[in-house]
Amino acid sequence: MDYQAIADKIELVLASLSNVSDEELRDLAETYARACQEVNQRLQDIHHLIKAGERSEAIRRADIAPRLLDAVDALDLPDRDAWVDICTLKRLPQPPELLTQYVAELNEAYESEQGLAGLLRQHRLLALARAPLAKRAAVLRQLAEAEPENPIWVEDLQTLEKFWLDQISQEIQECVKAEDLSALEDIHKELESGQWRCAPPASVISQCRSAVEMLRNKAFRREMEHLATLIREAMERRDVSRVEELLRVWQERAATAPQWVDWDLQNKVQPAMLLAKQLEAERQAERRRRQLFNQFQQMLVNPPSRTELEKQYLALQEAGVTLPPDVEERYAAVIDMYRRRAALRRNILLVVMTLVFIAAGVIVWKVQAQIQTNQIAANAVAVVEAYIESKQFEEAENYLADLEEKHPQLLERPELIAIKTRLQEAHQEENSRQKKLADLLIMVERSLESVPNAPALDQATSLARTPEEKERVAALRTQAEKRWAALRAEAEEEFRKRINQLEEDLNQIVHSNNLSVEEELHQLSQLVERVNRLESENRDKGLSFDRELNQLRDRASARLMEVAKTSKRERAVRELCSAAAQGTQAYLAAVRKIAAGADSVGLTDLTMVEAELPRLDALPAWNNAAALWNDSRTVLSAQARTTLLEQINSLQVEPVDAFPLKMEERQRLEAYLTIISQRDQLALTIVPALNEEWKQPLISDAWFVQLKNGRRYYSREQPGRLIKVVRSLKSDKDEELPIVQSMVEYQGRAPHTVLYNRVEKALADWSARSWEASADTVLSEIIRFSRKEPPELPELPLLFHLFWETLTVAKSGDVGWQVFWNTWQDTLQKLRDQYPANYDWPRVAQDNSSRNFDDLRAFFNKLPSPEEVLKQVASTRQEYRGIPWPRLEWVGIVIEDDQRVWYVRGIRGEIVQDGAPLFILEAPPGGKGLFLQRIGMWQGQRGVVQKAGSLRLYNGRPVVAFVPPAHN
Numbered sequence: 001m002d003y004q005a006i007a008d009k010i011e012l013v014l015a016s017l018s019n020v021s022d023e024e025l026r027d028l029a030e031t032y033a034r035a036c037q038e039v040n041q042r043l044q045d046i047h048h049l050i051k052a053g054e055r056s057e058a059i060r061r062a063d064i065a066p067r068l069l070d071a072v073d074a075l076d077l078p079d080r081d082a083w084v085d086i087c088t089l090k091r092l093p094q095p096p097e098l099l100t101q102y103v104a105e106l107n108e109a110y111e112s113e114q115g116l117a118g119l120l121r122q123h124r125l126l127a128l129a130r131a132p133l134a135k136r137a138a139v140l141r142q143l144a145e146a147e148p149e150n151p152i153w154v155e156d157l158q159t160l161e162k163f164w165l166d167q168i169s170q171e172i173q174e175c176v177k178a179e180d181l182s183a184l185e186d187i188h189k190e191l192e193s194g195q196w197r198c199a200p201p202a203s204v205i206s207q208c209r210s211a212v213e214m215l216r217n218k219a220f221r222r223e224m225e226h227l228a229t230l231i232r233e234a235m236e237r238r239d240v241s242r243v244e245e246l247l248r249v250w251q252e253r254a255a256t257a258p259q260w261v262d263w264d265l266q267n268k269v270q271p272a273m274l275l276a277k278q279l280e281a282e283r284q285a286e287r288r289r290r291q292l293f294n295q296f297q298q299m300l301v302n303p304p305s306r307t308e309l310e311k312q313y314l315a316l317q318e319a320g321v322t323l324p325p326d327v328e329e330r331y332a333a334v335i336d337m338y339r340r341r342a343a344l345r346r347n348i349l350l351v352v353m354t355l356v357f358i359a360a361g362v363i364v365w366k367v368q369a370q371i372q373t374n375q376i377a378a379n380a381v382a383v384v385e386a387y388i389e390s391k392q393f394e395e396a397e398n399y400l401a402d403l404e405e406k407h408p409q410l411l412e413r414p415e416l417i418a419i420k421t422r423l424q425e426a427h428q429e430e431n432s433r434q435k436k437l438a439d440l441l442i443m444v445e446r447s448l449e450s451v452p453n454a455p456a457l458d459q460a461t462s463l464a465r466t467p468e469e470k471e472r473v474a475a476l477r478t479q480a481e482k483r484w485a486a487l488r489a490e491a492e493e494e495f496r497k498r499i500n501q502l503e504e505d506l507n508q509i510v511h512s513n514n515l516s517v518e519e520e521l522h523q524l525s526q527l528v529e530r531v532n533r534l535e536s537e538n539r540d541k542g543l544s545f546d547r548e549l550n551q552l553r554d555r556a557s558a559r560l561m562e563v564a565k566t567s568k569r570e571r572a573v574r575e576l577c578s579a580a581a582q583g584t585q586a587y588l589a590a591v592r593k594i595a596a597g598a599d600s601v602g603l604t605d606l607t608m609v610e611a612e613l614p615r616l617d618a619l620p621a622w623n624n625a626a627a628l629w630n631d632s633r634t635v636l637s638a639q640a641r642t643t644l645l646e647q648i649n650s651l652q653v654e655p656v657d658a659f660p661l662k663m664e665e666r667q668r669l670e671a672y673l674t675i676i677s678q679r680d681q682l683a684l685t686i687v688p689a690l691n692e693e694w695k696q697p698l699i700s701d702a703w704f705v706q707l708k709n710g711r712r713y714y715s716r717e718q719p720g721r722l723i724k725v726v727r728s729l730k731s732d733k734d735e736e737l738p739i740v741q742s743m744v745e746y747q748g749r750a751p752h753t754v755l756y757n758r759v760e761k762a763l764a765d766w767s768a769r770s771w772e773a774s775a776d777t778v779l780s781e782i783i784r785f786s787r788k789e790p791p792e793l794p795e796l797p798l799l800f801h802l803f804w805e806t807l808t809v810a811k812s813g814d815v816g817w818q819v820f821w822n823t824w825q826d827t828l829q830k831l832r833d834q835y836p837a838n839y840d841w842p843r844v845a846q847d848n849s850s851r852n853f854d855d856l857r858a859f860f861n862k863l864p865s866p867e868e869v870l871k872q873v874a875s876t877r878q879e880y881r882g883i884p885w886p887r888l889e890w891v892g893i894v895i896e897d898d899q900r901v902w903y904v905r906g907i908r909g910e911i912v913q914d915g916a917p918l919f920i921l922e923a924p925p926g927g928k929g930l931f932l933q934r935i936g937m938w939q940g941q942r943g944v945v946q947k948a949g950s951l952r953l954y955n956g957r958p959v960v961a962f963v964p965p966a967h968n
Helices: 003-015 022-051 055-062 068-075 080-089 101-115 117-128 133-146 151-178 181-191 202-236 240-256 263-268 270-301 306-318 325-351 353-358 360-389 393-406 408-412 414-447 454-463 467-511 517-540 546-564 568-582 584-595 604-630 638-650 663-677 679-684 686-694 751-764 771-786 796-812 815-834 841-845 854-862 866-881
Strands: 651-654 703-707 712-715 722-726 734-738 744-749 887-896 902-906 917-922 930-939 942-945 958-963
Touching (some): 003 022, 003 068, 022 080, 055 068, 202 263, 325 353, 360 414, 517 546, 568 887, 568 902, 604 958, 663 815, 686 796, 751 796, 902 930
Antiparallel strands (some): 887 902, 887 958
C-alpha cells in the first residue's frame, strides 16, 4: 500500500472537495482508515517487541518496506482535523489516532542499536571463529552491562557459562597433563573473578586450586633441585663464591615456601651448607685476628701495663698472627722501656738494700700477703668459672665488681684478666643464643597458622637450655604436631572427596543409558588412569587409601572387561541410544549405518525408523510453547498467545487420561489464552467508549451544592453567587439558581469528579498490556468510594452505573474480573434493570424526598473491601496462569529382547519418573500437530510395554514422555 499516495490524494481532496464524488470520497476514507489501522498495528507490535527485549527484531520489522517511520510520517496529515471533520459530516469511516507515542521509543531503539554495533560485531565474529569461551564470555558481559534492560544477553551469558563449566574440568585436566601452569592460573583467576552469572561449583574451584598448587609445587621442586645441582657442580669446581651465592639464593627460595622443602632437598645441599659454615668460621677467626692486631697496635701507641701488653702479645701468638718487623721492633722497644724501668727500679732497690734487710719483717709480711693474694686470685678464678658454667653471668659480674672494690690490684693479674675476657665472650655467646632462639620461636609461631616450620622448630629444640625455654619449645612442638595432624586430616578429607567423586563418575558411567560401547570403554579407561594417578599421589603424600583405591580400580577394571565382552547386538543398541541422545540427525546416521549390517545383529526392521523421524520435529515447537508459558516473566504478546493456542490445540493423546493436563485444566488454559487474546481488539473498541463515558463533563468536571434541606444540585461550572443547575439528563439546558449561603450545607467538587481524578490516569493508560492494572485501579477506587459518607459519597445510581460499565469492560479481557462478574451476576443484573444507563440521577438528587437507595447501599456494603476484592481477582488469575505446561521429551527407543519381549531402552532415563506414561508418535490426522499413542510406562532403568494392541512395534522406534516443569 502506497501511504504517501493516499496522503497526497487527501490533500488534493481537501483543496478541491467539490470536484470529488461521494463514492470516491468513501473509498478514500476507507483506504486511509485501513492504512492507519495497519500502521498502528505495526507500531503496537514493535512496541511489544521492544518491551520484551527483542530490539533487533523490532528494528528489522520496522525496516521492512514500507519503512514504518516513513509510513507514520506520510499518514500524519498536517490537516488531519479537517479530514476527520469531513468524515464526521459525511458519515464516512473515521481514521483511528496514530500511535505516535511509540515513534520516540522506536527512535531510541535505533540509537541504542547503533551504540552497541561494535560489541555486537565482535560477539558475532567470536562466535563464528569459535573463539575461546573466556573471550566470548567477556564480550557478553560487556553487552549485558551496556544493555541491562535486555534479558537476552544475560540468558546467553548464563548458557555460555553453563557450557563452559561443563568443559572446564576437562581443560583443567589437560593443563595438568601438559603442566601448563600459566593457562591453569588463568582458569583459576577466571573462576575466582566473581563475574559469573552461574556461580562455578565449589568442587571445580577446589579442583583448579589444587591443580595450581600441585603444578606450583612441581615447578618449585624442579627449581630447587636445579639450584642444588648447580651448587654441587660449583663445589666440584671448588668455586666457593659461586657456592655461597647459589646457596644464598636456595635459602631465599626455601624461605618463600618452607612447606615444600623436605629432608630430601635439604640433604642435597647439606655439604654446601657445612662448607658455608666452615668458611664463615674461618672469616670470624680472621676478623678476630685483625681485631687483636688492631688492639695491639693501639696498645703500642698508648702502652698499658706490661702485663696487659704481654698478654695481648701472647694472644696474638696463640691466634697465629705474624707481626710485621716494624711492629715487632716497636713492641721490643716498649718492652725494653719497661725493662729499663725495671732496671732502674732494681738499682734503686740495690740502693735501699739496707733498708730491705732492716725491713725484713715487712718483706716477710709482704710475701705472706702475696701468697694470700694469689690464693684469693685462684679462688676468684674458680668462682667465676663456676658461674660461667652455670650461665650465671650477672652473678659473675657482680662478684668481679665486688672483688675489684676490695682488691683492685688483683684485676691486673693475667689469670683474672683472662677469666674476665672469657666471661664477656660467654655472655655475648649466650645473648646471641637467646636472640637466635627467640627469632626461631617467633618464626615457628607464625608458621602455625599455615604449615609449621619443622627445621626452625628442630633448631629451637637444640638451642633451648633453660627449663622455661625447653617448656616453651615443647608447647610449640605440641601445637605444631596438632597442626600437622589437622593438615593431614584435611589432606585425607580432600583425598576422600576425590575418591568419592571417582566412585560417582563410575556409577554414572555404569548406569548411563546413552553411551555407546566405545564411549563407555573410553570413559572407563580414562577413569582407570585417574585412579592410577590418585594412587601415585596417595603414595607421595604418605596417605592410607590403598584399600579404597584398589577396590575402585577393581570395579572399574571389571566393568571394563564386562563392556569389552558386549555382544554385537548390545553394541548396536548402545550405539543407537548414544546417537539418539545427540539428536535426530545423529540417530538417522546411526540407523543407516547399523541397518546396513542388520542381519548380523538381528535388527532387520530398523529401516522403518527413518520414515517416523520427521514426526520428532514437532517436539521443539511444543517445548518452546511450554517454556514460554511456564516462564512467569513471559509477556503474552499477540504472537505468543497465537503460538500457545496453536500448540495446545494441535496435540492429541490416546488415551486422553494419559495427558498430564486434565481436561478441566486444558479448558481453563484455552479460556485464559482466548480471553486475553481479545484485548488488542477490545482496547480499540470498548475501552475508548468507556473513557468517553467517564469524560462526560457532568462526571469528569462537575461541581455540586448540598442544601441543609437535603437537596443536591449539580453543575458543569464552578458556582458563584449563581449556580447553573443540570435539572435532568434528558434536558440540554441548564437553569441558573441563586445561592443563599445560609441555606448551603456543603459546596465544592462533585464526589464522582474527585473519583474521576483518582482514576483518570488508569483510564488513559488502559491498553492490552496494562489491562489488569488499569481495571484493578478503577474498580477498587469505585468500591473504596462506595464506603464514604455524604458529602464525599457520589450519587449511588451514578456510582453503580460507572461500576457496571467499567466491570463490563474489565471482564471482557480478564479472567479475574470475569469470575468476579459470574459471582455477582444475578445481583448486578437486577440492580441494572432497576437503574439503567439512562437513570436520571440529577433529578432525583434535587428531590429532598427521594429514596435512600437502600438496595444499592446494601450491594456495595456486601462487597468485600477493595483489598480483598483485588486479592480474590489476583488469586483467580494465578489459578489460570499457574497451570503447569509439561515438556515432551524423546526418552527412549523400542527394542525387542532375546525372549521376543518388547521394552523401551532409555536414552536419557534420568529425567523420567517411575510410573510416567510412555508414548509413540503416530501419524496425526491431517498431517499436522502431534498424535501420541500410549504404549506403556517407565519402571526403574527401562520402560515396560504394557499394551501394544494393534500398534506395530519395530526396533529403534522413538518413544517420548511428558516431563513436568519441575524437572526441566
